[in-house]
Amino acid sequence: MPGPDERRDAGLQPERTRLAWRRTTLACSVTAVLALRQALRGSGSALEAGGAALIVLVWLAFLGVAHRRIRELAAYRPPVLAPRVALGAVLCTVALAVFAMTVIT
Template sequence: MSGPGTGAVRDAGLQPERTRLAWRRTTLACSVAVVLALRQALRGSGSPVQVGGTAVIALIWLAFLGVAHLRMRQLAAARPPGLAPRAAVGAVLCTVALALFAMTLIW
């Protein structure tokens, strides 16, 4: 029986591919949120608050795209590394901030 410390070769199977697809789906969902925010800002009054909120949403979206792209490139390796805690925190913060700013534009 081989345990975690015996040096056994781990077969990741399709798990990296599923994780890469999940990152793509999340990126697509964030892209849709940004497009809807831009649409709302263009149809709205065009107040400085709406324009500023939309700009912040676009910047958050770009930051999330950077984190997601880096992770998808890492998952393309034969033996992908684990997600760094800094990248995980960045992705979570971008997702939460994007949701909060999108909600403020809707109200």
């Protein structure tokens, strides 16, 4: 009798998931660029400069998480998303939104 991994036919699910990670990365990049643009056009306060720096750091962290997951999904049998990686992606997304709102207001 085949094991559970041998019976599962993932079909196009890994490809759809990889495309979703790419769309999320694109949305994150656009948000970061718009927030940085706003920070550079602002008054130049220390809060805006700090927010811009944090936006860049969070954006780079998210790119690292997303790129790692996209590479993993290219495997024949992609591994399950680790809870730590999922938490990292969520924290980066929330932090980017918070920092962007700090810069905009």
